[in-house]
Amino acid sequence: MRTLLTLYAKELRSYFLSPFGWIVLAFTAIMQGVSLSTAMKILQDTPIADSLVYIVFHTPIFWFYFLFIFPLITMRLFAEEERSGTLETLLTAPVRTSQVVFSKYFAALSFYVILWIPAFVHFQLFSTLTNIPTPFTNGSLLGAFLIIFLMGVFYTAVGVLASSLTSSQIIAGIITICMLVIHYFLGFVTVIWGETSEAVGFFHYISCQEHLHFFAKGLIDSRPIVYNLSMAAIVLFLTHHIVDYRRWKR
Amino acid sequence: MIEIDHLTKRFSRHTAVDDISFEVGSGQVVGFLGPNGAGKTTTLRMLTGYLPPSSGFASVDGHDVFRDPLGARRKIGYLPESVPLYLDMRVREYLTFRGQIKGLRGRGLKRRLDEVLDQCGLQNVHRKMIKTLSKGYRQRVGIADALIHEPPLLILDEPTNGLDPNQIRSIRKLITRLGKKHTILVSTHILSEVAQLCNQIIIIDGGRIKAADTPANLVGQMRVAGRVTAEIKGPAEEIGAALQELKAVKKVSHELAKDGWEHFSIFVESSTDARERIANLARDKKWPLRSLSRHEATLEEVFVELTRKD
Ligand SMILES: Nc1ncnc2c1ncn2[C@@H]1O[C@H](COP(=O)(O)OP(=O)(O)O)[C@@H](O)[C@H]1O
Numbered sequence: 213m214r215t216l217l218t219l220y221a222k223e224l225r226s227y228f229l230s231p232f233g234w235i236v237l238a239f240t241a242i243m244q245g246v247s248l249s250t251a252m253k254i255l256q257d258t259p260i261a262d263s264l265v266y267i268v269f270h271t272p273i274f275w276f277y278f279l280f281i282f283p284l285i286t287m288r289l290f291a292e293e294e295r296s297g298t299l300e301t302l303l304t305a306p307v308r309t310s311q312v313v314f315s316k317y318f319a320a321l322s323f324y325v326i327l328w329i330p331a332f333v334h335f336q337l338f339s340t341l342t343n344i345p346t347p348f349t350n351g352s353l354l355g356a357f358l359i360i361f362l363m364g365v366f367y368t369a370v371g372v373l374a375s376s377l378t379s380s381q382i383i384a385g386i387i388t389i390c391m392l393v394i395h396y397f398l399g400f401v402t403v404i405w406g407e408t409s410e411a412v413g414f415f416h417y418i419s420c421q422e423h424l425h426f427f428a429k430g431l432i433d434s435r436p437i438v439y440n441l442s443m444a445a446i447v448l449f450l451t452h453h454i455v456d457y458r459r460w461k462r
Numbered sequence: 463m464i465e466i467d468h469l470t471k472r473f474s475r476h477t478a479v480d481d482i483s484f485e486v487g488s489g490q491v492v493g494f495l496g497p498n499g500a501g502k503t504t505t506l507r508m509l510t511g512y513l514p515p516s517s518g519f520a521s522v523d524g525h526d527v528f529r530d531p532l533g534a535r536r537k538i539g540y541l542p543e544s545v546p547l548y549l550d551m552r553v554r555e556y557l558t559f560r561g562q563i564k565g566l567r568g569r570g571l572k573r574r575l576d577e578v579l580d581q582c583g584l585q586n587v588h589r590k591m592i593k594t595l596s597k598g599y600r601q602r603v604g605i606a607d608a609l610i611h612e613p614p615l616l617i618l619d620e621p622t623n624g625l626d627p628n629q630i631r632s633i634r635k636l637i638t639r640l641g642k643k644h645t646i647l648v649s650t651h652i653l654s655e656v657a658q659l660c661n662q663i664i665i666i667d668g669g670r671i672k673a674a675d676t677p678a679n680l681v682g683q684m685r686v687a688g689r690v691t692a693e694i695k696g697p698a699e700e701i702g703a704a705l706q707e708l709k710a711v712k713k714v715s716h717e718l719a720k721d722g723w724e725h726f727s728i729f730v731e732s733s734t735d736a737r738e739r740i741a742n743l744a745r746d747k748k749w750p751l752r753s754l755s756r757h758e759a760t761l762e763e764v765f766v767e768l769t770r771k772d
């Protein structure tokens with residue numbers, strides 16, 4: 213456990229020791245700000261029944277920047293150790309592969325959570341700064357941030373997996389974004405092909421757009437929670453085996 | 463300390479390490495010698511548990527490296543060939559991190575940090591970023607990392623590779639000092655290094671062990687050890703024939719005469735010394751004999767003889 217914590221602390225600190233981490237932090241903070249002001253503009257221009265929270269997470273740019281967070285925060289994790297050879301010193305120290313995988317994963321996830329603090333602060337400050345009664349319920353705020361966290365749990369694991377597949381950060385990033393975009397479009401299948409196919413239930417089940425839609429309305433459902441958590445577990449399990457297998461193979 | 467038994471590593475179509483077995487006792491400093499591509503790094507990586515073997519067994523201080531990898535790794539300090547380090551960490555920060563993942567904490571860690579910084583001559587760079595250090599200092603950081611948890615066994619893969627002569631000397635001195643407290647397995651292809659450092663040598667080539675012995679024994683057993691050179695004045699052909707007749711002489715070759723003296727190279731069976739017989743022969747025939755010397759084999763000749771491709 214102490215080994216895990218040491219590894220975790222080192223990984224998390226490295227986000228803040230490199231300019232890259234700060235750039236990612238600035239990038240998402242700006243995009244969150246843009247989302248919020250776009251949403252406020254929409255609310256101002258057109259009468260709409262949805263809450264501010266809902267609209268912020270349904271602005272056109274939301275998925276664009278949201279999906280890009282994951283390659284940025286995960287591509288370095290294994291690929292860089294592999295490229296520079298430090299994986300050899302790391303894995304010949306008395307640590308387990310699982311400790312290495314988990315420490316990297318939880319560090320990335322923690323950084324991801326930190327990335328969402330600005331957006332959360334925006335909502336908290338909204339009524340104080342504008343003197344308007346909060347245009348959303350606590351339920352929708354909680355729901356939206358819960359699903360944002362849950363998607364992060366799953367997608368960060370995907371990024372860690374991609375990083376363990378290659379010694380090139382760029383390739384790891386590309387693999388991550390491709391997998392996430394494919395997963396994103398799978399959620400649109402029922403919209404494109406209609407509700408007639410037999411697998412409709414499955415596509416609704418995995419649709420991240422639908423998850424977000426309901427959670428941002430404050431409708432919290434256990435199925436997306438189970439879905440994201442179990443997918444993360446499966447992907448991390450795979451990652452553990454890939455880290456070992458890549459050494460075995462070569 | 464180390465036990466390796468029929469260890470083999472096959473890469474897709476190439477056998478890098480081919481059924482090797484050896485043992486290293488506690489307290490020895492063993493040179494692991496071989497040309498590039500011989501399989502040294504691959505063997506060391508299997509021993510440290512980084513690469514799994516295709517077949518065979520290895521253990522360190524009684525811990526099977528494959529069944530009990532963590533137990534074995536606690537006993538090993540390993541310096542990989544390329545000396546991989548986290549370049550954007552500071553020396554002290556890096557060693558603190560490495561000490562922690564090797565199980566050191568609190569005051570014990572602090573004490574060891576000061577000791578290894580001192581031992582490896584890193585006191586005046588311990589606040590520097592690793593990426594600003596020269597190759598020689600990086601090598602010391604790597605060795606400090608290998609030492610920090612006081613492992614009984616040090617495995618160093620070409621620790622002087624790519625250093626300048628001064629740096630090589632200081633690393634060599636460091637290793638000599640470490641050899642007093644640790645068992646060391648050091649791989650290298652620099653021969654002068656081995657002769658000075660090691661009390662045991664293992665020569666590997668093409669994935670197989672060619673010889674394993676003390677430096678003195680290796681040198682003594684070699685064919686080159688049986689070479690005698692003589693400078694004699696007289697009829698070259700007759701001298702050659704007479705030398706060939708002597709007991710235990712295998713081959714005589716006449717090398718060109720210089721200022722009237724004929725030079726001969728005489729190969730005799732190893733472990734015999736034919737000099738006295740040659741001297742007697744020259745005296746009997748009244749041929750003036752100017753010099754007669756037995757060739758001292760060097761490790762380099764041993765190495766070439768064992769690993770050359772013909
Ligand atoms: N990961 C690998 N995949 C395929 N072949 C390898 C790999 N690592 C080493 N080899 C091959 O194994 C042989 C031994 O290499 P190595 O152990 O690095 O030799 P040395 O350290 O003695 O120079 C070489 O022919 C090398 O090409």
Ligand SMILES: [Mg+2]
Nearest residue numbers: 502503504543
């Ligand atoms: Mg090597």
